[in-house]
Every structure is written in structure tokens, then in C-alpha cells.
Amino acid sequence: MAIFDIKLPNRMAKALRLANGDVCKQQLRILKKLLHKARFTEFGQKYHFDNILMQPDPVKAFQQNVPIYNYSSIYKQWWHRSLENKPDVCWPGKVKYYALSSGTSDAASKYLPITNDLLQGNKLVMIKQLLSLRNYTDINVRSIGRGWLLLSGSTDLQKGIGHYLGDLSGITVKKSPFWFQPFYKPTKEIAREKDWNKKLEEIVDNAGDWDIGFIVGVPAWVQMCMEMVIEKYHLNNIHEIWPNLSYFVHGGVSFEPYKKGFNKLLGKPLTYIETYLASEGFIAYQNRQDACGGMRLVVSDHIFFEFVPFDDRNFTPDGDLVENPEILLAHQVSEGKDYALLISTPAGAWRYLLGDTIRFTDVSRSEIIISGRTKHFLSLVGEHLSVDNMNKAIQLAGEELDLPITEFTVSGEPHGSFFAHRWFVACDQPVDKPVLAAVIDKHLKALNDDYAVERKSALREIFVEVFPEETFLKFLEIRGKMGGQHKFPRVLKGGLLEAWKNF
Template sequence: MPLIEISLPKTIARALRLPASSPRGQQLKVLKKLLKKARFTEFGQHYRFDEILLSRHPGKRFQQLVPTHDYSSIYQQWWHRTLEGKRDVCWPGRIKYYALSSGTSEAASKYIPITEDLLKGNRTVMVKQLFSLRHYDDIPFSNIGKGWLMLGGSTQLQRGQGYYAGDLSGITAKKVPFWFTPFYKPGRKIAKMNDWNDKLDEIVEQAPNWDISFVVGVPAWIQMCMEKIIERYQLKTIHDIWPNLSFFVHGGVSFEPYKKGFEKLLAKPLTYIETYLASEGFIAYQDRQHAKGMKLSINDHIFFEFIPFDDENFDAEGNMVPNPKSYMIHEVEEGRDYALLISTSAGAWRYLIGDTIRFSDIERCEVIITGRTKHFLSLVGEHLSVDNMNRALQLASEELNVSIPEYTVAGIPYGNFFAHHWYVASNDHVDKAILLQKIDQHLKELNDDYIVERKSALKEVFLDVLPESKFMEFMASKGKVGGQHKFPRVLKGKMLQDWQAFLGEPAV
């Protein structure tokens, strides 16, 4: 039975109807809904949510009365009490689930509150994305009712004093709606497994029994899974075992570095669908074929604000300054980088998620992810974003016809000046001198600040080519295997020291 024919709950069906109001109107409606629900919490009382709701300009009043937060500040002031079982702190009720998130650089785990309201909103956005597929060209829409292989964290969650914690993907899989259960793979039993390698082995074992049309997950781990299946059954491509495989839903990192190696495993093209699902909520999704960006979920369960990612609002380490300038959806400009600030139905209020985005289409509210507030290189003012690095590496690898699925970059001292050190993963034969020259040249063409600094304080660029397995082994050594874990594109601080020690290099 095709998934599209399933009768959906009326609340979800109503939510699927596109609102007629402007993006500003939709966002103000979301803000008011969040404020009304949370006005009797400790946070809502402290920051006078009732007064904001009565204001003629609730968006501006909200910005005036409620301070911005990063994880450390909101956890120390508010969220830590929810872990102790305290009710009605930032959102009504008791928090029963937490997404464990350490991003890609921080060592200590973050406990991100997950509520039923947030999960409900996430599901609504997921259904909207599903229905948007009917607008795609030349795709086998009947395949939507076949198997969905979703590679995520374990549904065997850690148990605390009155709460459970784990990857958001594990929490989501544990609470899969009944109508989706027949299509969900690898199924509850395998999803419950904690050990990533054991889980992968079991997926490989069961692969011939499934008719998979969708694969969902981080590119590196999906690719590894398909490679193991092909090797185990001595196949030419993954389509030899899953002939109906048609879609790859990905997110978390840019897919471009993986695309060349990924497509070697296919017998026919897939439809690629980008999503932006963070631990804090389902932020955006690609709702039309060949779109450059993803549509923000502006009329569901998240209120967005946008902080210009510049020296006025962030320090040299990527930390947000007190009282940064923030804009609402109707005030943004196309082509400018913003740090994302969100307020959600899980009690995140004016919360810095840590990602930077750029509007590719303001009218459609479509964005692309350009990097992380702390994952950029600006040793001497070169202002090099992850988006710049992805693009330069993509162009260079295409010109040399090599696959480079992983990379990372570090800023290092070089005499009295500075240098960048690139580490790229490739199992192809790569002339590293030519690759380095091409990356450097493309960065000069993409970034005006970079070319200026390459003539002054940024004196040198180094590059090492490593086997892809080295990157995976390092992630395994840090306990970051499978699920939502991604290799950081920029290495700083302790993570850089650990990486250098792993490679046997002297620390700098």
C-alpha cells in the first residue's frame, strides 16, 4: 500500500494546508503560540511573556525583554533544573527526553530538551516534506510506500533519574508513529542495538529481505553501509539488491564532497533531498527539485531570528557578544551570512544553535548552511567559511577527477606568521601538490579577504592526503561512530591536538 494513501491525523492534515499570510505573519503567529503555551513557566514569568503577548509589536518586545542564549548560559541558568526533575522551567511539564549532542568539536555532551510538542512539530514538517515530493519530476512516486532505511542512533536510550537521553535520531525512531512502522527499516529490534558495528552487520545480514526505496542519514555512514552490503553479496551496485532505491535524504554536512564516491555504488541516479534536522528541531527541508536551498519551517514550531555573522556580533573565537543585533524573517538580506537563533516548543528561547546560514531565495524563505559559528578560519582576517572550503574542494576534485569524501583544515603558526594545514581523505591516486595549488587558487577566487591575506600574514598552505579509513578511525577513537556524528571541517583547540597526536605529528 502506498504511503500516500494513509489517512493522517486531522491536526497534521490541517497543518499541511499552506497559509496565506506573509512570512512575517506566519512567524509572529508561531511566536505567540509558543509564548501562550509557556507563559506560566518559570522562564515565561521571569521574562514577562504576558506583557509581550499584549504588545502591539510582540516580535520586537520579545527581543527587548528576553536575552540571547548559547548552550552554556541557558543550561546553567535554566535547563540544569529540568535534569533534576523540576517541572515547568522553560516549557510546561517535565522533560522526559534529552538529545545528547556534542556537535563536532566539544568534548562534553550537551543535554538538549526534547518534548512531545517538539516531536509532534518535527513529524508535521516531515509529512510536509513527504507531500512535497509530488511536485518532483520523473520520480517513481509509488516507491514512497516501500522501505525507508534510516541509519541513526540507538533507541536503547540512557536512563537518568526520571528521564532518558540519546541521539535525536534514536529518540525519533523510538517514537515512530504507528502509520509509519510498516515502512521503517531497520526495524525496532536492530534500531535498539547500541554497538554501531553490530548494528551495521545486522543491517547487512537483513538487506536481501528488504525492498528499500529511501535511505536516510549522514552521507559517510550511508556510504559505508552500502559498501559493506555490496562487498558481502559480491554485487556490482547497491541496485542489484535494492532495485527500487530512488531517494537519498541527507543532512548535517554538505553532500558534494561525498557525491563522486557515492555514485560509484549506484546503477542509476537517485533523487537527492536535503534536510536540516538538528537536535533542537526540524529547521528546514528541500521542498522542490533542484532548489539551491532548503525551505525554513516558518509556520510550525520554531520562531527564527538571524544575527549577522560579523565582527560586531561575534568575537574571534566565534562566541556571540552580549546583546547582538538580531533580525526577524522579514528583515533579512539575500547573500549575507547569519547565525541562527531559535525559540522552540521544547523551551529553547533565543537560542544560538551554532550554525550559519545564507538566504538563497528570500521570497521562498530558502536557505543554505554555510558553516558553524566556531568552525571557520580567520587567523588574520581571511574569514574563510566552510561553504568556501566545500566549494573550493569540490571544484578541485572535479578538475582532477578524484573522490575526496572527507577533509578538515587547521590554522597553525608559521614562523612569525600563519598557515593553513589541509588534511583530505582519498583512496584515489592524488598529486597533492597539484591539488593544493588548485584549492588555494579557487579560494582566492571565492573569497576576497583570503587573497589579500595570502599576500601578507597567511604565508603558507600545507596539504596531506590520507586514506578515508584514518578519518573513520579517529572518529571511532573519540566515541563518535555512526548516527549523526560528522567529522569537523575546522579543527581547533583540544580536538586539533588530539588529531595531531593520532597522526603522530608534533603539536603546534
């Protein structure tokens, strides 16, 4: 059964035929569609969506009338009412699903509304990404029609009052369309398993019965799964049991730090495909092989985007948005600059500060990379160290010293009258810590001018602590963050840093 030959529902097929056109017009169309559908909700009535739609410039009117929200403010003012089973709050009807997510912060779990309209939009983007494999020079059609192993959260969702709670990945699998069922692995029984360790064991036990062409998941958990399969069946590499495995679809964290250890598990190269699927919506996906790490922003589908330049004029030193920040649209951005994302979605998120920062690598193609988090960056003394800087430095240090560094995190701390960075690194090989610290420091100086300047001033020391990878995974386990979309935070601050120190 060739997946390219599947007959899709008419509504979905029509949406997929939309031509790529002017970004400004595409985004205006999406905003109008969102406003029109939500005009009779409580939110739409309060902010006069009908009136906004009648204005000569609906985008400008939307920005003037609707305030910017973060999770705390929109939940406190609006979303808690939907969670109490009230209809038509921020989106028409009742919200039947909520994704539980704490991201990589130390906050309590967030309850993010997941509507059928959002899931429908996400599915369209998933199909577009699948069809974009035609742009790859080494496409393996045979593998596309094989099994797809999704290392997702449990599909056995928690029952609330009129709704269900769970990981977005678990909700997505539970609501997956009929035409995808023949390809999906593991079995429905295994997918329902809530204990992540038991789920992995059951996947490993059944691995010999499956012909896997695609693996989808967070790199750390996929690597662990493959290692367990190789160990159980006494294999030299994963391709001895899954010879048709050709694609790894990943997201959530930079894959570069994992690639060295990942490749040791393979009998032949894989095609790596990056996605940006947040709990709030499908933001971007890699759609061509020569994208230089960039993913295509989904400007023509179901999300309206706004961009806040991530700089000192728009954000406080703690990463909080200032009042009246500069706001740009998709056709006004520049390459090479970091922007915080505001999104409006068909799940009732309106001008919602996602918390991620992105950087455009190709404006003409609307291609981006994830550069970090508004809160998860280090700037103790003005070094402005982004997650992207950290990922690249770890990658280069691992290559230079021939070390498979699978996880890392960083904290800032006082050092006498000055300051220091402390790196916690996962590596199962012997490491000369002072040498690793010096190499990381060297690459960061080359990557970040502000960092280089502050290393001559108030940022006096760089320390490295090395632990087995198991230590990092155990920490996630005791915090209930095993598997699914959970990943280790790249910067430790506040309560999360204290929990790590205590651990």
C-alpha cells in the same frame, strides 16, 4: 500501501492544511503560540510572557525582555533544573527525553531537551517534506511506498532520573507514529543495537530481505553501508539488490564532497533531498527539485527565528556574539549574506544561539543553505574562510583532479612569523599533495576575496596531508562518535586539534 494515501490524525492533517502566507504574520503567530503555552513556566514568569503578549508589538517586547542564550548559559541557568526532573522550568511539564549532542565541537556532551511538542512539530515538517515530492518532475511513487532505511542512532535509550538520553535520530525513531511502522527498516531489534559496527553488520546481513526505496542518514555512514552490502553480496552496484532505491535524504554536512564516490555505487541516478534537522529542531528542508541547493526554512510551523548578521560588528574573531548585536527577522533578511540563527522552540529553547550560519538563496521562498558554524571557520589573519568555502573548494578540486575526496578537515597554525592552513584530506587513491594544495588554494582565492588578499600577506602557506578514509572514521570511533548524526568537524581548533594530532 501508498504513503500518499495514509489517513493522518485530524490534528496533524489540520496543521498541514495551513496556507503559506506572509512570513511576518506566520512568525508572529508562532511566537505568540510559544509564549502563551510557556507563560506559567518559571522562565515565562521571570520574563513576563503574559505582559509581552499584551504589548502592541510582542516581538519587540520579547527581544527587549528576554536575553540571548547559548547552550552553556541556558543550561547553567535553566535546563539543568529540568534534567534534575523538575517540571515547568522552560516548557510546561517534565522533559522526558534529552538528545545527547556535542555537535562538531570539542565540548563535552550537551543535554538538549526533547519534548512531545517539539517532536510533533518535527513530524509535521517531515510529512510536509514527504508531500513536497509532488513538486519533483521524476517522482517515483512506487519507491515511496517501499522500505525506508534509516541509519539512526540506537533506540535503546539511556535511563536517567525520570528521563531518557540518546541521539535525536534514535529518539525520533522510537517515537515514530504508527502509520510509519510498515515502511521502517531496519527491524526494531537492529535499531536498538548500540554498537554501530555491529548494527551495520546486521543491516548488511538482512539487506537481501528488504525492498528499499529511501535511504535516510549522514552521507559518510550511508556510503559505508552501501559499500559493505555491495562487497558482501558481490554486486556491481547497490541497485542489483535494491532495484527500487530512488531517494537519498541527507543532512548534517554538505553532500557535494561525497557525490563522486557515492555515484560509483549506483546502477541508476538517485534523487538527493537535503534536510536541516538539528537536535534543537527541524530547521529547514528541500521542497522542490530546482531549489539550487536551497532548503525551505520552516517559518510557518513551530520555531521562531531571529537572524544575526555574521560579521565583525556582531561577532568577535573567536566567533563569540558581542553585546547588543544587530537582530533581524525573517522578513528583514537579504540574499547572499551569512546570518547566525537564534531560535525559540517548543522544547524551552529561548533566543538560543544555535551555532550554525545560514545564507538565504531566495528570500521570497525563505530558502537557505547552511554556510558554516559561528565557531567553525578560519580567520587567523582576516581570511574569513567559511565551511561553505571549504566544501566548494574541495568539490571543485576533486572534480578537477578526478579524486574522490570523502572527508576533510582544516586547521590553522603559525608558520615562521606568519601563518598557514593545513588540510587533512581523506582519499584512497594516490595524490600529489603539492598539486592538490595548489588547486584548493586556487579555488579558495576565486571563492573568497578576503582569502585572496591574505594569501599575498600573512597567510603564507597551504599544506595538505592525505590519509585513507578509514583514518577519519577510526578517529570518530575512538571518540565515541560512530554513526547516527555524528560527522567529522570541518575545522580543528583547541582540544579537538590536539586530540587529532595525538591520534
